Every structure is written in structure tokens, then in C-alpha cells.
Amino acid sequence: MLVRGGRIVDPRHRVDALRDIRLQGDRIVEIGEHLRLHPGEEIVEAAGWIVAPGFIDAHVHLREPGFEAKETLVTGSAAAVRGGFTALCAMPNTEPALDTAEVLARVSFPQASPERGIHARIFPIAAMTRARAGHELLDYASLLAAGAVAFSDDGSTVADARIMREALRALAALDRVAIAHAEDAAIKADGVMNDGIVSRRLGLPGSPASAEESIVARDIVLALETHARLHVAHVSTARSLELVAWARERGGRVTCEVTPHHLLLTDEAVEELGAGAKVNPPLRTAADTRTLRDAVRRGAVDFFASDHAPHTDDEKSGDIARAAVGFSGLEVAVGAYARALPDLPAIDFVALCSTRPVEILGLPGGTLDVGSPADLTMYSERPWRVESARFASKGHATPFEGWELPRRIEATVVAGRLAYMATPTRS
Numbered sequence: 001m002l003v004r005g006g007r008i009v010d011p012r013h014r015v016d017a018l019r020d021i022r023l024q025g026d027r028i029v030e031i032g033e034h035l036r037l038h039p040g041e042e043i044v045e046a047a048g049w050i051v052a053p054g055f056i057d058a059h060v061h062l063r064e065p066g067f068e069a070k071e072t073l074v075t076g077s078a079a080a081v082r083g084g085f086t087a088l089c090a091m092p093n094t095e096p097a098l099d100t101a102e103v104l105a106r107v108s109f110p111q112a113s114p115e116r117g118i119h120a121r122i123f124p125i126a127a128m129t130r131a132r133a134g135h136e137l138l139d140y141a142s143l144l145a146a147g148a149v150a151f152s153d154d155g156s157t158v159a160d161a162r163i164m165r166e167a168l169r170a171l172a173a174l175d176r177v178a179i180a181h182a183e184d185a186a187i188k189a190d191g192v193m194n195d196g197i198v199s200r201r202l203g204l205p206g207s208p209a210s211a212e213e214s215i216v217a218r219d220i221v222l223a224l225e226t227h228a229r230l231h232v233a234h235v236s237t238a239r240s241l242e243l244v245a246w247a248r249e250r251g252g253r254v255t256c257e258v259t260p261h262h263l264l265l266t267d268e269a270v271e272e273l274g275a276g277a278k279v280n281p282p283l284r285t286a287a288d289t290r291t292l293r294d295a296v297r298r299g300a301v302d303f304f305a306s307d308h309a310p311h312t313d314d315e316k317s318g319d320i321a322r323a324a325v326g327f328s329g330l331e332v333a334v335g336a337y338a339r340a341l342p343d344l345p346a347i348d349f350v351a352l353c354s355t356r357p358v359e360i361l362g363l364p365g366g367t368l369d370v371g372s373p374a375d376l377t378m379y380s381e382r383p384w385r386v387e388s389a390r391f392a393s394k395g396h397a398t399p400f401e402g403w404e405l406p407r408r409i410e411a412t413v414v415a416g417r418l419a420y421m422a423t424p425t426r427s
């Protein structure tokens with residue numbers, strides 16, 4: 001395949017230039033100006049597009065095994081390539097949880113699998129404790145051998161600090177990343193949204209920022225002590241960011257991610273969308289979203305992640321107290337990041353979507369070097385409107401329904417195969 005005339009952005013080498021790229025098999029084999037088309041080669045005309053190393057969404061819930069009514073590896077990976085993602089890291093809150101080598105192997109597709117309808121690479125994140133119950137450590141080395149790329153009880157916090165400390169110590173010995181879902185269940189209690197002016201106005205139980213920040217602080221202290229690599233998932237408050245910065249100043253190997261919804265939405269969205277805006281951690285205040293966006297601009301956030309959390313329509317409607325937590329993110333994420341941070345230089349944007357998650361989690365890709373995987377994300381600055389009825393994901397809930405987003409995925413190439421090509425724009 002020859003990808004011709006695109007603007008190549010490769011953060012690892014600080015390249016931002018017009019170049020052609022030749023792919024052969026599952027590798028990049030040539031990059032240069034005015035490459036000649038070889039007989040029989042497929043051509044992708046990329047003039048007007050940015051051509052980037054494949055984007056990785058390092059925080060998604062694919063729901064398989066156990067919750068196939070919400071999503072499957074097939075529908076989730078279809079949503080991924082439509083959203084520009086060539087690789088996904090799948091969280092372990094399935095049924096059974098991803099806590100044995102056998103179940104991990106069933107959801108590990110590091111090369112994707114087009115013949116099975118799995119069009120993006122899938123790298124599973126294993127549970128940190130047995131059944132994600134927070135009581136019993138697992139044999140991390142055997143889970144690594146079965147394909148795990150990191151460890152997390154995401155969806156829940158490991159409540160027992162002694163267990164968390166032991167898990168961090170064991171993962172430090174293996175030099176693997178522990179991903180923290182920071183939310184103290186006792187402080188959160190029955191909170192369904194951020195605790196603050198809006199929750200009081202709506203008469204809804206709130207979960208305060210301290211439910212997140214107290215666990216971020218605890219896990220940072222434990223990571224500094226054990227020299228563990230700690231990644232704080234879906235940071236949502238200004239103070240959580242301060243704590244991450246505090247840890248780094250002391251040599252801590254602490255990284256963090258932000259989601260599109262925490263960059264763009266505040267707890268006011270609950271007033272309009274009700275259960276449709278229910279997510280953990282909850283949407284916070286305008287000051288928090290501003291601080292998160294500033295942190296991205298300053299380089300204080302390591303990568304973007306959508307926290308794609310699909311549910312059936314029934315589960316996502318009705319009473320907010322009973323509604324499921326989270327919503328689909330894969331097909332809106334890139335456009336939403338661009339709306340939140342329209343002036344971010346392309347090289348920084350691509351780093352946050354590709355190069356940085358690849359480096360932190362030790363995945364292939366993240367660069368356009370000759371010899372690298374033939375995974376490409378191509379996008380344009382064409383605006384488009386979110387219509388969840390058109391999602392490939394089974395989960396149609398999104399707080400961005402009807403929004404105009406300023407960046408559009410044009411084509412996605414996984415392992416040398418054109419996995420997605422947008423239809424010509426109508427706008």
C-alpha cells in the first residue's frame with residue numbers, strides 16, 4: 001500500500017512534513033517524497049490529511065466475556081477503527097474477570113484478527129486481585145506470559161492499602177504498570193454525580209473530589225515507597241494533578257491520563273442529560289476542566305484515553321441512581337480531544353494519542369520508522385456531527401450527541417490493512 005501526499009507527524013523523531021509512506025505486509029518499508037507506485041499496490045490519497053502512527057486507546061471496556069449485550073471484541077474493535085484507533089487496551093472488569101491466563105488468552109489479539117472480525121489490535125489489562133475483589137494477589141508473571149500489558153482492578157479501587165502495597169511491590173519487581181482507579185468507595189457511598197453546588201440543587205447524592213484524591217495520594221505514597229510504576233486512570237480533579245506532579249518532583253514513576261468527557265463537560269451536564277451523564281469519576285467543575293486542559297498543554301498529562309464504557313440503551317436510561325456508569329467513547333474521542341484543545345500542536349496531539357501510551361505500556365508502534373508496524377491513523381480537520389445511531393459500538397449513550405466536532409477520522413490502517421475509510425464528507 002502507498003499512502004500518498006499526507007502530512008506525516010511522528011512525535012518520536014519530531015517529524016512534521018509532507019511525505020509518502022509505503023507499507024508492505026504488516027510493516028512500514030519506505031518513507032520519502034514522491035514515492036513511485038509499484039505495480040499492484042493499493043493507493044490511499046492522503047492529501048489534506050495528517051498521517052500519524054496508529055492511535056492507541058489504553059482504557060476501554062470491551063465487555064467480553066460476560067457482558068456481550070453491551071459490547072463484544074468484534075463490535076468494540078469496529079468502533080475502534082472508526083474512531084481512528086489501531087490498538088486497544090481492554091480493562092479486566094468482565095465476567096469472569098481477566099484474572100487467569102486462560103481467560104486472558106481468549107481476549108488477547110496483539111495482531112488483530114480480521115478473519116474473526118477483530119480489526120484492531122487488542123492488548124488485555126489483567127486484574128490486580130482475584131476476581132477484582134481486592135483480597136488476593138495474582139501470579140502476575142503468568143498473566144504477563146498470557147498477554148497482559150498492565151494490571152488494574154479498574155471499576156473498583158483496591159480498598160485494602162496493605163494489598164495495594166503488596167501488589168505494587170510485586171509489579172515493581174516485574175517493572176510493570178499498575179493502573180489505579182482512584183475512588184474511595186466509603187467516601188463515594190451512594191453518590192451518583194460530583195458533590196457540589198449542582199448536586200445540591202438537583203437533590204442528588206454526590207461523590208466529592210476527595211473520594212478520588214485521597215486514593216491518588218495513598219497510591220502515590222505507596223508507589224514512591226515500592227518504586228512501582230503507577231498510572232492514575234481518568235484523572236478528574238485539579239488536586240489529583242497536583243498530587244501526580246508532587247510525586248514526579250520526588251522521582252516517582254507516576255503517569256496519568258485524561259478522558260474526553262472530563263476535558264469538556266462539567267457536573268452541569270447531569271442537569272440536562274441525567275443518567276446519560278453518569279460516569280466514574282463524575283464530571284466535575286468548570287475549574288477542574290480548565291485545569292485539566294491547561295495540564296495537557298503544559299505536558300503534565302501523559303496520554304488521552306476514552307474510558308469507552310458501553311451499555312445497553314435500557315441500562316443507560318431512567319433513574320440516575322439505578323443507571324449504569326459510563327458511556328461509549330471510541331467513536332467520538334479524537335473529535336472531542338480536538339474540541340477541548342483546538343490549538344494543541346499536531347505533534348503533541350499525536351504523542352498523546354499514540355507515542356506516549358505506547359512508551360508507557362511497552363506496546364509496539366507509536367512511530368513511523370521504517371520497520372515499525374504498519375498501523376496508521378489518518379485524520380482531517382473537517383467538522384462532523386455526532387450521531388450515536390451510526391455508532392459501530394453496541395453502546396449508543398454519549399454525552400456528545402448532536403455535538404459538532406472539529407476533527408474527523410479519514411482512514412485507519414491496522415497491520416497493513418485498510419480497516420476503515422470514511423465516506424466522502426457531506427459537509
Ligand SMILES: [Zn+2]
Pocket residue numbers: 154155156181233234280281
Ligand atoms: Zn476506572
